[in-house]
Amino acid sequence: MKKKKGIVLAAPAILGFLAFYFIPFLIMGWYSVSFGMGKREFVGVQNFTELFQNRMFLLALKNTLQFTGIAVPVVLFGALGLSICLQRLARGGQVMRLALFYPLLIPIGAAVLGVQALWGQDGLVNWFLARLGQRGEDWIHTSAAFWILCILYWWKFLGYHILLFFVRIQMIPRPYYEYARLSGAANGTIFRKITWPLIFPTFLFNLLLALMNVFKCYREAFLLGGNYPDSSVYLLQHFMNNSFQNLNYQKMSTVSVSMLAVILATALAGYCAWKFSASKRND
Amino acid sequence: MKRWLLLGIIFVSVICSAGCEERTQKKEELTVVAELEYEVEVKAAAAYYQEKNPGAFVNVEFLPKEETTRRNVLQKKRTDIMSGKGADVFFLSCNIEIAEGYEEPLLENVNKSIESGIFTSLDYYMDQDDYWKSGSYHKKLLEAGQMKGRQYVIPLACNYFVYVGPEDSVIEGKTLWDWMDETGTSGRKELTEGTVFGLGIMNARWQQPAVNYEEKEVLFDPDKWSKFMLEYLAYWQRSHEEEAGGADVYAVANICTLPDQLTGQETKANCQIVPDLNGNKMAAVSTYGAVAMASENKEAAYDFLMLFLNGEIEKEKGASYAGLWYGGTRGAPVEENAWESFMDIHYILNEATRENVVNSFRELDGAYFPGETEQKLYDAGDELILPGREMSGEEIQELVHKAADRAKEQYSMIVRE
Numbered sequence: 001m002k003k004k005k006g007i008v009l010a011a012p013a014i015l016g017f018l019a020f021y022f023i024p025f026l027i028m029g030w031y032s033v034s035f036g037m038g039k040r041e042f043v044g045v046q047n048f049t050e051l052f053q054n055r056m057f058l059l060a061l062k063n064t065l066q067f068t069g070i071a072v073p074v075v076l077f078g079a080l081g082l083s084i085c086l087q088r089l090a091r092g093g094q095v096m097r098l099a100l101f102y103p104l105l106i107p108i109g110a111a112v113l114g115v116q117a118l119w120g121q122d123g124l125v126n127w128f129l130a131r132l133g134q135r136g137e138d139w140i141h142t143s144a145a146f147w148i149l150c151i152l153y154w155w156k157f158l159g160y161h162i163l164l165f166f167v168r169i170q171m172i173p174r175p176y177y178e179y180a181r182l183s184g185a186a187n188g189t190i191f192r193k194i195t196w197p198l199i200f201p202t203f204l205f206n207l208l209l210a211l212m213n214v215f216k217c218y219r220e221a222f223l224l225g226g227n228y229p230d231s232s233v234y235l236l237q238h239f240m241n242n243s244f245q246n247l248n249y250q251k252m253s254t255v256s257v258s259m260l261a262v263i264l265a266t267a268l269a270g271y272c273a274w275k276f277s278a279s280k281r282n283d
Numbered sequence: 284m285k286r287w288l289l290l291g292i293i294f295v296s297v298i299c300s301a302g303c304e305e306r307t308q309k310k311e312e313l314t315v316v317a318e319l320e321y322e323v324e325v326k327a328a329a330a331y332y333q334e335k336n337p338g339a340f341v342n343v344e345f346l347p348k349e350e351t352t353r354r355n356v357l358q359k360k361r362t363d364i365m366s367g368k369g370a371d372v373f374f375l376s377c378n379i380e381i382a383e384g385y386e387e388p389l390l391e392n393v394n395k396s397i398e399s400g401i402f403t404s405l406d407y408y409m410d411q412d413d414y415w416k417s418g419s420y421h422k423k424l425l426e427a428g429q430m431k432g433r434q435y436v437i438p439l440a441c442n443y444f445v446y447v448g449p450e451d452s453v454i455e456g457k458t459l460w461d462w463m464d465e466t467g468t469s470g471r472k473e474l475t476e477g478t479v480f481g482l483g484i485m486n487a488r489w490q491q492p493a494v495n496y497e498e499k500e501v502l503f504d505p506d507k508w509s510k511f512m513l514e515y516l517a518y519w520q521r522s523h524e525e526e527a528g529g530a531d532v533y534a535v536a537n538i539c540t541l542p543d544q545l546t547g548q549e550t551k552a553n554c555q556i557v558p559d560l561n562g563n564k565m566a567a568v569s570t571y572g573a574v575a576m577a578s579e580n581k582e583a584a585y586d587f588l589m590l591f592l593n594g595e596i597e598k599e600k601g602a603s604y605a606g607l608w609y610g611g612t613r614g615a616p617v618e619e620n621a622w623e624s625f626m627d628i629h630y631i632l633n634e635a636t637r638e639n640v641v642n643s644f645r646e647l648d649g650a651y652f653p654g655e656t657e658q659k660l661y662d663a664g665d666e667l668i669l670p671g672r673e674m675s676g677e678e679i680q681e682l683v684h685k686a687a688d689r690a691k692e693q694y695s696m697i698v699r700e
Binding site for chain 1 (some may be wrong): 364365390391394395399508578579622681693697
């Protein structure tokens with residue numbers, strides 16, 4: 001009876017998933033192997049072949065991976081380090097947390113204006129450079145745009161991750177640490193043996209959020225550089241958005257299917273690794 | 284559990300299939316999507332079509348001008364087109380870089396849209412249509428709307444820059460370099476003064492076509508553009524040192540803005556198309572028409588499209604319905620026969636002048652679809668040319684190179700995408 005009730009209660013969500021995600025995804029799958037509008041023609045793997053020969057797609061993929069590879073570890077380990085430091089802060093901890101969390105509440109438009117005020121042609125950085133007798137640049141339209149985007153990402157999401165780590169670390173019972181200290185454990189050992197194992201699930205959760213936020217950063221990149229920004233910040237979403245502008249549904253679908261395949265493969269690899277390590281531990 | 288899941292799937296399938304109802308469009312029903320500026324002409328064509336084809340119904344959807352409404356309508360229209368039910372025929376326009384304000388187009392890049400498979404190939408219908416055998420359409424303009432030798436888009440109006448001056452003031456140069464040498468070093472200050480402004484505002488056309496979409500190749504050479512811009516700025520400086528009153532006699536202007544020097548019965552004016560740095564004489568497409576790949580009435584859609592070229596409506600309703608170039612300042616005709624009407628309504632009355640104007644059209648080597656890159660290049664060039672700037676020679680050089688490099692990068696991103 002309980003089971004049936006559960007199914008009834010879950011039915012709207014399941015139906016919603018089927019109607020708005022699963023069936024559209026199947027349609028998208030068809031679009032990725034066909035060409036045209038209206039009556040579509042089956043073209044096999046041609047769309048995939050063309051996609052992986054498309055230099056802009058490869059550039060977008062490289063940039064997105066590079067951005068993820070740099071922005072995510074820095075934000076996660078930075079947030080972890082700062083949240084540990086904040087635990088030890090005797091006074092002003094709350095103000096500090098609020099100050100770090102605040103950027104998340106600022107609208108994107110305002111943040112982008114701030115970036116332009118700093119790194120634009122007439123921005124503060126150029127003003128300082130002019131004082132030093134150096135010539136400025138429109139940094140947003142140079143390869144420096146990549147680092148500007150990274151800084152924007154760190155500034156925006158660091159406080160968010162700090163908050164999540166901070167709360168989890170606070171939940172670790174104090175006696176664990178006291179006992180470890182009494183036993184003569186050093187800070188590094190305490191972190192490795194107590195803090196890290198206990199916050200690891202939170203770390204994974206943060207990792208997931210950080211990865212999702214990397215993809216959300218497209219809005220900032222778009223507002224800073226438009227459809228065709230400097231090639232260093234041309235991301236996968238630029239490729240998708242421009243394909244949408246040109247009404248190239250097959251290209252968009254092919255990218256989506258490829259991305260899903262990569263995500264599923266990664267998840268499967270992770271699951272296998274976890275299973276393997278679990279079986280080793282049991283042995 | 285399994286029963287519930289099965290029921291759920293059946294329920295969803297029923298709902299979905301209810302949404303995907305069979306297209307019950309009548310055979311003669313046509314949906315036309317057009318820019319609002321063509322409202323009069325397209326409505327007249329729709330009425331004419333319905334009159335000639337009893338039982339046919341033409342549903343015309345105009346794209347609004349107001350920015351926010353337009354953006355929303357465009358988004359919806361794009362989604363409709365991608366799902367295969369947007370329209371049968373399109374009458375759309377491209378932005379002219381010198382016009383004020385950039386209006387978001389339905390299709391950002393026409394060539395890329397052709398690649399996406401939005402439009403149907405018109406070759407089959409064109410082969411059967413006598414108009415293309417005997418009509419006066421400038422065939423070289425058609426190439427702009429082709430891909431892999433097949434015609435997808437038909438330019439319906441175009442614009443290009445012309446030099447206008449007294450009848451005997453012929454400029455011999457083959458390229459824009461030669462032209463600038465001739466007008467800038469001729470010793471005739473009036474000629475220099477009259478032409479300098481126009482040569483500058485066509486900076487986005489100094490090298491066209493800038494891109495070969497089929498070969499995925501960028502033809503725009505930033506070094507060439509920069510070098511010419513720097514020369515031009517010096518030329519501009521020289522021409523402004525003293526006023527000679529040449530602007531009343533000579534001009535380089537877009538054919539659509541119809542310089543005063545061309546109008547009137549008595550004026551015998553020379554009118555020559557201005558070549559680009561490579562000697563190409565290209566027109567920018569202002570208006571184009573196409574039939575959707577998803578259309579179920581392709582033949583009827585093609586017939587409707589051709590109403591703006593084959594002169595049927597003009598015969599019935601008068602010169603005001605000669606084409607989508609009529610009345611506006613966005614485009615000139617793409618077929619020679621229509622130039623008579625074009626010149627009549629714009630008061631180009633002198634026979635010798637008229638012949639020179641038509642000759643400028645005949646000399647066209649081809650056409651291209653202008654887009655956002657041209658707009659940005661024009662804006663960058665405009666900033667440099669604007670008088671009153673206080674920059675050192677080094678700073679100007681840097682800005683010129685930067686503008687050219689950015690254009691090159693954008694072109695190459697577009698073409699490789």
